Amino acid sequence: MALNQQRRDFLKTCLRTGALAGLAAAVIPALLRKNVPCAQANACAACGQFGRCDLPQAVEHRETAVRRPR
Numbered sequence: 001m002a003l004n005q006q007r008r009d010f011l012k013t014c015l016r017t018g019a020l021a022g023l024a025a026a027v028i029p030a031l032l033r034k035n036v037p038c039a040q041a042n043a044c045a046a047c048g049q050f051g052r053c054d055l056p057q058a059v060e061h062r063e064t065a066v067r068r069p070r
Helices: 002-035 056-067
Strands: none
């Protein structure tokens, strides 16, 4: 019985470690990408992330679009 308990604990630890590693792998690149310049120069309006982009170029483009009536 003790061997099964040790095996169960080992598997739980492996799964928890794997889940933590997966979360870290998903979050860390997103945090590092925040300050990367936009690859689509002068194409903010056509970008799929334009509404939630916090790069200075996108913010400036949104502000000028609001000021300029269409």
